[in-house]
Every structure is written in structure tokens, then in C-alpha cells.
Amino acid sequence: MAARIAPLSGFPEWLPGQRIVEQHVLDTLREVFELHGFASIETRSVEPLEQMLRKGEIDKEVYVLRRLQAGDEAEVERARQLGLHFDLTVPLARYVLENAGHLDFPFRRYQIQKAWRGERPQEGRFREFTQADIDVIGRDTLPFHHEVEVARVMAEALTRLPLPPVRMQVNSRKLIEGYYRGVGVETDEAVAGVMRVVDKLDKVDRATVLGMLADEVGLSAQQAEACVALTAISTSAADLTAAVKGLGVSHPLLDEGLDELLRVLEGTASLQSDRLQVVADLSVARGLDYYTGTVYETRMVGFEHLGSICSGGRYDALATDGRTTYPGVGISFGVTRTLAPLLSRGLVAGSRSTPTCVLVALPSEDDRSGAGEIAASLRGRGVPVEVSPTAQKYGKQIRYAERRGIPYVWFPQDDGSHQVRDIRTGEQVDADPSAWVPPAEDLRPTVTGTVKELR
Amino acid sequence: MAARIAPLSGFPEWLPGQRIVEQHVLDTLREVFELHGFASIETRSVEPLEQMLRKGEIDKEVYVLRRLQAGDEAEVERARQLGLHFDLTVPLARYVLENAGHLDFPFRRYQIQKAWRGERPQEGRFREFTQADIDVIGRDTLPFHHEVEVARVMAEALTRLPLPPVRMQVNSRKLIEGYYRGVGVETDEAVAGVMRVVDKLDKVDRATVLGMLADEVGLSAQQAEACVALTAISTSAADLTAAVKGLGVSHPLLDEGLDELLRVLEGTASLQSDRLQVVADLSVARGLDYYTGTVYETRMVGFEHLGSICSGGRYDALATDGRTTYPGVGISFGVTRTLAPLLSRGLVAGSRSTPTCVLVALPSEDDRSGAGEIAASLRGRGVPVEVSPTAQKYGKQIRYAERRGIPYVWFPQDDGSHQVRDIRTGEQVDADPSAWVPPAEDLRPTVTGTVKELR
Numbered sequence: 001m002a003a004r005i006a007p008l009s010g011f012p013e014w015l016p017g018q019r020i021v022e023q024h025v026l027d028t029l030r031e032v033f034e035l036h037g038f039a040s041i042e043t044r045s046v047e048p049l050e051q052m053l054r055k056g057e058i059d060k061e062v063y064v065l066r067r068l069q070a071g072d073e074a075e076v077e078r079a080r081q082l083g084l085h086f087d088l089t090v091p092l093a094r095y096v097l098e099n100a101g102h103l104d105f106p107f108r109r110y111q112i113q114k115a116w117r118g119e120r121p122q123e124g125r126f127r128e129f130t131q132a133d134i135d136v137i138g139r140d141t142l143p144f145h146h147e148v149e150v151a152r153v154m155a156e157a158l159t160r161l162p163l164p165p166v167r168m169q170v171n172s173r174k175l176i177e178g179y180y181r182g183v184g185v186e187t188d189e190a191v192a193g194v195m196r197v198v199d200k201l202d203k204v205d206r207a208t209v210l211g212m213l214a215d216e217v218g219l220s221a222q223q224a225e226a227c228v229a230l231t232a233i234s235t236s237a238a239d240l241t242a243a244v245k246g247l248g249v250s251h252p253l254l255d256e257g258l259d260e261l262l263r264v265l266e267g268t269a270s271l272q273s274d275r276l277q278v279v280a281d282l283s284v285a286r287g288l289d290y291y292t293g294t295v296y297e298t299r300m301v302g303f304e305h306l307g308s309i310c311s312g313g314r315y316d317a318l319a320t321d322g323r324t325t326y327p328g329v330g331i332s333f334g335v336t337r338t339l340a341p342l343l344s345r346g347l348v349a350g351s352r353s354t355p356t357c358v359l360v361a362l363p364s365e366d367d368r369s370g371a372g373e374i375a376a377s378l379r380g381r382g383v384p385v386e387v388s389p390t391a392q393k394y395g396k397q398i399r400y401a402e403r404r405g406i407p408y409v410w411f412p413q414d415d416g417s418h419q420v421r422d423i424r425t426g427e428q429v430d431a432d433p434s435a436w437v438p439p440a441e442d443l444r445p446t447v448t449g450t451v452k453e454l455r
Numbered sequence: 456m457a458a459r460i461a462p463l464s465g466f467p468e469w470l471p472g473q474r475i476v477e478q479h480v481l482d483t484l485r486e487v488f489e490l491h492g493f494a495s496i497e498t499r500s501v502e503p504l505e506q507m508l509r510k511g512e513i514d515k516e517v518y519v520l521r522r523l524q525a526g527d528e529a530e531v532e533r534a535r536q537l538g539l540h541f542d543l544t545v546p547l548a549r550y551v552l553e554n555a556g557h558l559d560f561p562f563r564r565y566q567i568q569k570a571w572r573g574e575r576p577q578e579g580r581f582r583e584f585t586q587a588d589i590d591v592i593g594r595d596t597l598p599f600h601h602e603v604e605v606a607r608v609m610a611e612a613l614t615r616l617p618l619p620p621v622r623m624q625v626n627s628r629k630l631i632e633g634y635y636r637g638v639g640v641e642t643d644e645a646v647a648g649v650m651r652v653v654d655k656l657d658k659v660d661r662a663t664v665l666g667m668l669a670d671e672v673g674l675s676a677q678q679a680e681a682c683v684a685l686t687a688i689s690t691s692a693a694d695l696t697a698a699v700k701g702l703g704v705s706h707p708l709l710d711e712g713l714d715e716l717l718r719v720l721e722g723t724a725s726l727q728s729d730r731l732q733v734v735a736d737l738s739v740a741r742g743l744d745y746y747t748g749t750v751y752e753t754r755m756v757g758f759e760h761l762g763s764i765c766s767g768g769r770y771d772a773l774a775t776d777g778r779t780t781y782p783g784v785g786i787s788f789g790v791t792r793t794l795a796p797l798l799s800r801g802l803v804a805g806s807r808s809t810p811t812c813v814l815v816a817l818p819s820e821d822d823r824s825g826a827g828e829i830a831a832s833l834r835g836r837g838v839p840v841e842v843s844p845t846a847q848k849y850g851k852q853i854r855y856a857e858r859r860g861i862p863y864v865w866f867p868q869d870d871g872s873h874q875v876r877d878i879r880t881g882e883q884v885d886a887d888p889s890a891w892v893p894p895a896e897d898l899r900p901t902v903t904g905t906v907k908e909l910r
Contacts, residue, residue, distance in 0.1 A: 007553065008537075011499035015557050016564070019495050035834045037811035037841035040474050044466035044583055045500075045569065049523070061522075067573035068504070068517040068538065082463075083523065098462065102470050104808065104858050106844050109471065114500065118522035128499055143844060145823060353559065356492035368600060379490045386492035389561050389598060403559050 010121030011128045012336060017405075018343045020350030020445045022130075025161055025335060026112060029132045032157040033110040036149075038134050041109050043091035045116075046082040052090055061117040062086055084116040088133045088332065093319035096137055096326050105139040105326075106146070112335070124306035124337050135330030137318070142327040144260060147294040147314050148267035154310060154331045155271045155278060158298070162348050162447045163338065165274060165301040168310070169234070169281035170264050173291050175244070175257025176230070176282070182251030183226045185219065192289070193217040194227050199285045201231055231283035237265035240280045264294055292316040296331050300338065309338045348449040352405025355384040355445060357438055358420070359401040360410045362391040367412065374410060374418070377433045383443065385410075398423055407442050465576030466583045467791060472860075473798045475805030475900045477585075480616055480790060481567060484587045487612040488565040491604075493589050496564050498546035500571075501537040507545055516572040517541055518582075539571040543588045543787065548774035551592055551781050560594040560781075561601070567790070579761035579792050590785030592773070597782040599715060602749040602769050603722035609765060609786045610726045610733060613753070617803050617902045618793065620729060620756040623765070624689070624736035625719050628746050630699070630712025631685070631737070637706030638681045640674065647744070648672040649682050654740045656686055686738035692720035695735045719749055747771040751786055755793065764793045803904040807860025810839040810900060812893055813875070814856040815865045817846040822867065829865060829873070829888045836892055839899070840865075853878055862897050 007013070014022060030040070052062060062083040085091050088111045096107065112132045121127055134153055136146040151170065158166050180191050197212045206228060213224035226249065233243045244258055261280055268278040286295045293314030300309050312331035319326040342348045358378055360371045368387065375385040386406075388397045394411070401409050401423055410431070411419045420436060421428035437443075462468070469477060485495070507517055517538040540546050543566045551562065567587045576582055589608055591601040606625065613621050635646050652667045661683060668679035681704065688698045699713055716735055723733040741750045748769030755764050767786035774781040797803045813833055815826045823842060830840040841861075843852045849866070856864050856878055865886070866874045875891060876883035892898075 008499065008501070008503075011501060013497070013499055013550065015554060016494040016496055019497065023495055034810035035837070035839050037809055037839055039471040039809045040478055041469070041471055042474065044463060044468055045571075046463070046466060046583070048463075063520045064523050065518045065520065065539070065573075068519050084520070095468065099470060104855075108809070108841070116500075128501070146844070354492055354494045354563070355489035382490070384490050384492055386563070389601070400559075 008127075010126050012126060012340055014343060015353070017350035017353040017445075020353070021162070021343060021348050021447050022335070022339055024350075024447050025339060026130075026132070028160050029112065029157050029333065029335075030110070032153065032160060033132075033134055036108075036153045036156075038108045038110040038153070041095065041111055042113055043085070043088070043095050043111070045084055045114070047085050047091055047094060049081045049083045051094060052083055052086065061119045063116050063118050086117045087115055088113060088131050089135075089318070089330065092133070092135060092137075092330075093326075097319050097321050100139075100321070100324070100326075105137065106142060107137040108134075109137075110134045123341060126336055126340070129334065129336035131332050132335050133312075133330055133332040135328050137326050137328040140325060140327075142329065144263070144293070147260065147329050148264050150312070150329050150331050151264055151268050151278070151294070151296060152271060154296075154333065155268050155276055157333070158310065159271065159273065159276045162449070163275075163300060163342070164303065166276055166298055166309070167301065168268075168276065168278045168296060168298045169284050170261060170278060171280065171282055171284040171295050172257035172261040173285070173293055173295060173313070174253050175261055176285060178251040178253030178255070178257050179230055179244075179247075179249050180227060182249035182254050183223050185217075185223065185227075190217050190219075194219070195285050198227060198231060198283075201228070201283060233280065233282040235280055237262055237269065237280070240265070244282075260294060286311065286313055290315040290318060294329070303341060306337055306341065309334050342449075346449070348447055350405075351446045351448050352407070354386075354404045354406065356386045356404065356406045357383050357443055358385045358408040358410050359397065359406050360385060360387045361394055361397045361412070362388045363412060363414075365391045367391070370412065374412065374433045378410075378436070381437055383437060405445075408438060463582075465581050467581060467795055469798060470808070472805035472808040472900075475808070476617070476798060476803050476902050477790070477794055479805075479902050480794060481585075481587070483615050484567065484612050484788065484790075485565070487608065487615060488587075488589055491563075491608045491611075493563045493565040493608070496550065496566055497568055498540070498543070498550050498566070500539055500569070502540050502546055502549060504536045504538045506549060507538055507541065516574045518571050518573050541572045542570055543568060543586050544590075544773070544785065547588070547590060547592075547785075548781075552774050552776050555594075555776070555779070555781075560592065561597060562592045563589075564592070565589045578796060581791055581795070584789065584791035586787050587790050588767075588785055588787040590783050592781050592783040594779060594781060597784065599718070599748070602715065602784050603719050605767070605784050605786050606719055606723050606733070606749070606751060607726060609751075609788065610723050610731055612788070613765065614726065614728065614731050617904070618730075618755060618797070619758065621731055621753055621764070622756065623723075623731065623733045623751060623753045624739050625716060625733060626735065626737055626739040626750050627712035627716040628740070628748055628750060628768070629708050630716055631740060633706040633708030633710070633712050634685055634699075634702075634704050635682060637704040637709050638678050640672075640678065640682075645672055645674075649674070650740050653682055653686060653738075656683070656738060688735065688737040690735055692717055692724065692735070695720070699737075715749060741766065741768055745770040745773060749784070758796060761792055761796065764789050797904075801904070803902055805860075806901045806903050807862070809841075809859045809861065811841045811859065811861045812838050812898055813840045813863040813865050814852065814861050815840060815842045816849055816852045816867070817843045818867060818869075820846045822846070825867065829867065832888045833865075833891070837898070838892060860900075863893060 065082045114128055114130050116128050134150055177191050180194050185191055185194055194217055201209055210224045213219045229247055235243055284295055284297050291313035295313035297308035298310035310333045314329040316327045317325050318328050360375050362371055371387045375387050378385045398409055409421050409423055418431050418433055419428050420431040520537045569583055569585050571583050589605055632646050635649050640646055640649055649672055656664055665679045668674045690698050739750055739752045746768035750768035752763035753765035765788045769784040771782045772780050773783050815830050817826055826842045830842050833840045853864055864876050864878055873886050873888055874883050875886040
């Protein structure tokens with residue numbers, strides 16, 4: 001197959017040593033999620049288009065499928081109605097409705113899968129990317145404490161990953177709405193309008209936002225100033241109540257939201273460290289309409305230009321079949337968004353490019369069968385082993401190991417004994433194939449790099 | 456989100472308990488592949504269409520992507536050139552060419568990913584499915600012993616999976632070609648023609664095949680009979696040479712292929728058991744033109760109608776950039792094809808529907824924080840734990856665990872001590888949250904079912 005070969009922009013791929021970092025990250029996420037009793041599911045990669053477009057703002061970015069040589073126009077039309085999912089939340093909602101009779105609620109699931117968006121690629125934005133989501137879905141009701149729980153679980157996972165320090169920013173939709181109502185914003189429509197305009201503060205300047213609040217939502221200058229003032233609060237639990245109360249607004253829903261936000265901060269306090277901060281940030285609103293309680297975003301220190309690497313929130317009605325409503329809360333970690341800049345800058349790397357820990361050297365090609373028995377014996381104790389692909393001079397066989405970062409080369413001796421050499425130090429010792437094991441830190445490839453040293 | 460919800464034919468999805476079986480299978484495959492020094496890679500899900508269509512017979516089945524609202528016709532045309540990959544071999548060839556300067560050869564990689572084909576769904580044929588491939592790719596040359604190795608590695612993996620007994624059928628393209636040449640089939644074109652026609656023997660009857668060999672390839676009746684006779688040989692190593700020689704045909708390439716086939720059978724002899732047979736089956740040719748040496752297919756006993764669940768072979772030129780050629784050998788295991796009928800018939804199942812091993816019961820909602828500390832202590836020793844979502848009566852909390860198959864419920868006592876109950880037996884004992892661990896077989900969900908009992 002000869003061809004013009006070039007990477008496709010927005011579709012990242014990793015070399016084997018980089019993939020080892022990604023595997024480590026995925027394994028760690030799975031480990032933490034399962035320790036907390038989240039069950040794995042995978043959903044199909046496609047959803048009916050009409051299903052996906054309910055989240056209207058995203059429709060331009062969907063990849064639609066058609067069969068290359070669909071037989072007739074009707075078939076083309078049917079096939080056109082399938083699109084690749086652009087997140088893991090819409091498929092979850094559909095999966096819950098489809099399988100509600102077979103699931104136990106609250107349903108705790110994690111899902112680590114690829115998603116696709118046809119948008120213009122740039123750092124932090126890909127056309128194909130891996131997400132890792134946790135959600136807790138209730139039937140009809142879902143207690144608030146799960147809003148604390150998912151933040152705790154994701155914070156624990158983030159802390160165990162080889163990342164720069166991260167800052168989780170939490171807010172409450174109830175707090176914001178209660179505050180707006182306290183300021184005198186009366187209708188649901190106006191409240192939603194204020195959220196939508198204020199959410200633009202990271203893109204347009206303060207004066208423009210104030211103008212839009214007056215012109216588009218009909219607020220007085222004083223109301224507009226008050227709404228914008230709330231977004232300036234970014235603080236730890238200790239100062240939050242004073243900062244909010246200092247704005248002089250009161251409303252029962254504001255108090256409820258403030259209380260909930262404090263409970264999230266207090267519930268995650270024991271996880272905070274120099275690697276992970278959790279703060280109240282009252283500018284965080286999340287664009288999507290369906291959030292109704294706690295909302296989460298996360299920034300990575302030094303990589304703030306990526307935007308949020310880990311986001312989510314509480315939704316009172318993600319899915320409903322008319323009779324039953326399924327409220328939930330979830331957080332989604334952007335695996336590709338987070339790792340791509342670290343991998344492409346070499347800030348994290350695998351300690352070797354292969355799982356192999358030991359290369360069994362071959363005195364001659366006739367020894368391949370015996371070498372295979374040595375390898376099988378070592379593998380029986382969980383040691384990844386290869387037999388040398390050729391019986392070249394030992395120097396060449398050692399270089400084969402060196403190029404891949406394989407730490408040990410095993411030498412069968414003429415007298416039937418064995419020696420194993422750590423090729424990093426050159427130390428070579430007698431070894432018994434039925435008993436030898438490497439030091440635990442050499443058994444599997446590990447993650448190295450400057451980011452790791454931050455830990 | 457209210458909607459008409461229905462499964463999509465050909466896009467299988469699993470419930471959490473079924474997904475546990477799939478995860479077990481994927482974990483086992485990864486474990487075996489890594490023990491043998493195969494490195495993981497993932498390739499992007501899309502390839503340029505022109506790249507995929509080099510394997511001509513498959514073009515009708517590709518899913519093509521377009522952006523839902525692509526801006527102009529030129530963009531539509533560009534986007535149309537991307538299709539979802541239909542296997543993991545074409546992407547591997549492209550990946551090797553694209554990254555040759557960064558890879559070490561022979562390059563040993565495994566790849567576990569989804570693939571898509573727009574064909575009509577039926578049992579064993581899906582539109583979205585997971586494949587698990589191993590390949591060894593050389594630069595310019597690749598020693599024969601890797602053709603033995605990949606069969607050994609995949610046989611070892613298959614033996615460790617919760618499947619009915621499997622039968623791996625091996626053949627050699629060299630043996631077939633040498634035999635045809637010995638019969639007097641002279642040109643490369645005629646040899647390929649015979650292979651193509653003889654490969655139809657599982658679909659059309661013997662007389663029709665004999666007629667096609669005469670009419671389409673121009674063989675004499677005697678030559679056609681001889682070519683068909685070869686396909687009847689299906690035997691173990693002990694009888695293979697006699698069976699082939701008994702046909703009275705000789706050619707140097709036939710001898711070379713026979714010798715290689717015997718080496719594959721001998722190399723896998725130690726892996727054979729009542730769960731796995733490896734036999735020479737001279738009817739196996741594999742449709743694809745690019746195979747040049749050993750070819751592999753695998754049937755699952757009782758599920759022969761699925762076709763081959765695990766197939767591959769040696770190819771001398773999977774990829775070339777004009778200067779360098781990359782020969783390889785690989786086998787691809789159809790994870791979805793194999794598991795779907797076992798899961799949907801309930802022949803295999805997860806022992807529970809969640810990773811959770813222990814549910815910490817809540818005396819009252821005020822005890823949630825303390826229960827969280829007990830849970831964290833257990834998790835610190837690798838035990839998956841949930842805290843009860845509500846402080847209902849203990850009977851209800853126990854039923855929460857029962858419904859999910861969670862084996863243990865933890866009860867904090869009024870006096871500060873603790874008890875843990877195995878809810879399967881009702882046995883309840885004192886326990887220390889800083890020391891207690893469950894029996895190893897309860898720590899994680901396992902795979903159960905009649906298929907498992909065959910092992």
C-alpha cells in the first residue's frame with residue numbers, strides 16, 4: 001500500500017511510549033471510579049440525529065454517517081439520520097431510558113469512550129477525543145449528597161494523575177438564580193437571559209455585558225451592576241459566606257444555593273493539596289440550560305488556555321419518558337484535551353516504548369525453543385518477556401533491548417545455568433528462570449517527566 | 456429529553472453486568488498480549504477513503520463522514536473523503552508508514568478498538584464491533600518464526616477466555632500455491648484464480664466449483680479435481696505429511712509450505728487441550744489477496760454459524776513507501792462477534808452488576824461523613840465500596856445491595872465498633888475498617904455461566 005501519508009488535523013494519535021502514558025491515565029481513572037462503585041458501560045458511537053439535536057447549540061459540529069454506496073435515496077435518508085456522538089451525556093440519557101427496566105437506581109456509571117465533533121481543530125479542541133465521565137442517575141429523585149460525591153471522586157482521580165496542579169471551580173445554579181431574584185429579576189426567562197449574557201464575560205468586556213443586560217434583558221443599571229458583581233467572587237469556603245452576604249442581596253434560594261456550595265467545598269476539603277484546589281467561583285455558570293444545581297469546571301495550572309479540562313453539574317431532568325424523570329449529576333474529564341499538550345511537549349512520557357521487561361537473548365536460532373520455555377516460565381509470574389527476534393551477536397541483541405528501553409536481558413549459559421543483566425547498570429547476576437522476578441518498579445512501564453516530579 | 460427510544464440494529468450495547476464480562480475479556484487479552492511484549496496503540500477512527508478502497512472488495516460497506524452543516528461544497532467533498540475504518544489492519548499499515556522513523560522494528564503491537572461496516576446486520580455481523588489485533592511488522596524482512604509466535608500468543612489468550620472450546624485452523628498459502636503449481640497451474644493469475652474459486656466451496660457445491668475451475672481458470676478436469684481434493688484435508692500434525700503426499704503432487708514450494716505448516720502445528724502443540732485445538736485445514740485460504748504465508752481461522756464449537764472468530768495471516772507487503780517494504784503477520788480476534796451470542800443467550804454473565812464489594816449502611820443521614828471515612832479506609836486496601844444512598848431501614852439498604860449482587864454490607868455499631876455481613880449467607884461478624892479485606896474471589900466481579908463451567 002503506497003500512498004501519500006499525512007496526519008489528519010484534529011485526529012491525534014500517539015506513539016507506543018506516549019500511549020503508555022494514556023493507558024496509565026485511563027487505568028487510574030477506571031481504578032478510582034470502580035473503587036467508588038461506579039459500573040462501566042459503553043454506548044454505541046452513533047445516535048439518531050434528531051436525538052442529538054435537542055441540544056441545539058451543537059448541531060453544526062456533528063459528523064453524520066452515510067454508507068458509501070447506499071442503494072437508494074430512501075436508504076441514504078435513513079442513514080443520514082445517524083451521527084457520531086459529540087459527548088457521553090446524550091447517549092447516557094438515551095441508554096437510561098432504553099434500559100430503565102434493567103437498571104438499578106441510583107445508577108452509578110462511568111464511561112470512557114471517544115467522541116467526535118466536526119469543529120475547527122486547535123490546541124485543546126479535537127475532532128476525535130476521549131472523555132471519561134462519571135454520573136449518578138436517580139429515578140424521580142436524587143439526594144444532594146451525590147453532588148458532593150462526584151466532586152470528591154473526580155478530585156481523587158485528578159490527584160492521582162500525572163498532571164500539573166489543577167483548580168476545580170464550583171458554583172451553584174441555585175445560588176446564582178436566587179441572587180438574581182433577590183436583585184429583582186423576576187421571570188424565569190429573564191433569569192436565563194442574565195445567565196446567558198453574564199456567561200459572556202470571558203469573551204466580551206464588562207461594559208458591553210452591562211449594556212446587554214440593560215438592552216436585552218431589561219435590567220436597571222443597578223441590577224446589572226449587581227449581577228456582574230457576583231461573578232467577581234472566587235474564594236475558599238472560609239470567606240465565601242462573607243463575600244456573598246457582603247453584596248447585600250437576600251433570597252431563600254440564594255441561601256439554599258450558598259449552603260449547598262459550602263457543603264461541596266467542605267466535602268472536598270480533605271482532598272485539597274498543592275496538586276488540587278477546590279474553590280467557589282461564582283463566574284462559573286456552564287453554558288448548557290439543563291444544569292439546575294452544583295456546576296463544576298477545572299483548570300490546569302499553566303494550561304488555562306485549554307479552557308476547562310473537567311466539567312459537569314447537576315441536572316434535574318436529563319431524561320424523561322413522560323411518566324418518569326431521571327435527575328442526575330456528573331462530571332466529564334477530557335482525557336485527550338488534557339494529555340495532548342503534555343504529551344506533545346514531552347512533559348510526560350512512558351519509561352519505555354513496550355511492556356517488555358526482559359529480552360531473552362538467543363545464543364543461536366536452534367535455541368529458540370528453549371528460550372521460549374524460559375520466557376513462558378517468567379511470564380507465569382507476570383513478567384512481560386520477549387525472545388530476541390534474531391540470534392545476532394549479543395551486542396546487537398542488547399541494542400535491540402536498549403532502543404526500546406527494555407531493562408533486562410536474559411542470557412542462557414552453555415552449562416545450563418542462567419544470567420540476567422540490568423543493561424542500565426551493566427550488572428549481570430546468576431538467575432533462576434523458575435524464581436527470578438524484577439524489582440516491582442521495573443515490571444511494567446511507568447510514567448516519567450517533569451510533570452511527574454511535581455507530585 | 457422525551458423521545459422514541461429503540462435499539463439500533465447492528466449496534467450492540469451491554470447492560471452493566473454484561474459489560475463486566477466484556478471488560479474481563481478485554482483485560483485478559485491485554486494481559487496476555489503485554490506478557491508477550493506487544494505494545495498498545497490506538498489509531499484514529501477515520502481514514503481517507505482513497506486509502507481504504509485499495510482493499511477493493513469492501514467498498515460498499517464503509518461509513519462515510521460528513522459534517523452536518525458543512526459550509527460549502529468543497530468542504531463537503533473534503534469531508535466525504537473520510538470514512539470510519541472497517542478493520543484495524545489498514546490503519547496499522549498507514550500508522551507504520553507515517554511513523555516508521557519513530558518505531559523500532561520488528562514492531563510488535565496490539566490494538567483493541569471498534570470498527571464499523573455498513574453491512575446488513577445478522578448474528579455474527581455487526582455495524583459497530585470491537586476487534587483485538589496482534590501483529591508483528593518487520594522492515595524489509597520478517598523471520599518465519601513470528602508466524603508460529605502470533606498463533607501461540609492468540610491461542611494462549613483464547614484458552615484463558617470464558618468461551619466454548621475453539622478450533623484454530625491453519626494453512627499455508629505457500630503450500631496451496633506450490634500444490635497448484637505442481638498440478639500444472641502455471642501463471643500467477645491462474646493460481647490466484649484457483650484460490651478465488653476454491654474459496655467458494657463453503658457457499659456453492661463441488662460440481663459448480665469444478666465447472667468454474669474449468670470455465671473461468673481453464674483447468675483440465677483432472678487438474679480441477681486435484682485442486683478440490685486438497686481442500687478435503689483437515690488433520691493434526693501427525694497425519695498431515697502423509698495426507699498431502701498421498702495426493703501425489705510435488706513442487707519445492709509445496710514442500711516449503713508443508714514444512715512451515717508443520718512448524719506452526721508443532722509450535723502450538725503444548726497449548727492444545729480440550730478447550731483449544733490447532734489443526735491443519737487446507738480448505739482455509741482467506742479471501743484477501745495480501746496473504747503470502749501462514750493463514751489462520753478459528754471456529755467456536757457450537758457456534759460455527761458465526762464463521763471465523765479469529766483470523767489472520769502472513770503478508771509480505773502490507774505497507775510500502777516505495778523504498779521500504781513492511782512485511783508482517785497478524786491475527787485479529789472478533790470480540791463482539793464472539794461475545795454477543797454468548798451474552799445475549801445468557802451463557803456468560805457478570806457475578807454482579809457493579810464493581811462494588813461492600814455497601815456501608817447508614818444508621819442515619821448524619822452518619823454519612825463517618826461512613827465515608829470507613830469507605831475510604833477500605834478503598835485504601837483496594838476494596839470497591841459505596842456508602843448507602845439513603846438512611847432507610849436496614850432491610851431496605853440490604854435489598855439495595857442484593858439487587859446489585861453486592862456481597863457485603865458494613866454496619867457501624869452504636870458503641871463505635873463495626874460488623875460486616877455476607878448477605879448471601881447472613882453471617883455477620885465483627886470487623887475492623889482499618890484491616891478487614893474480603894476473600895479474594897469476592898473483591899471484584901467475576902464471570903459466571905455455563906460456558907465458564909466448561910473450563
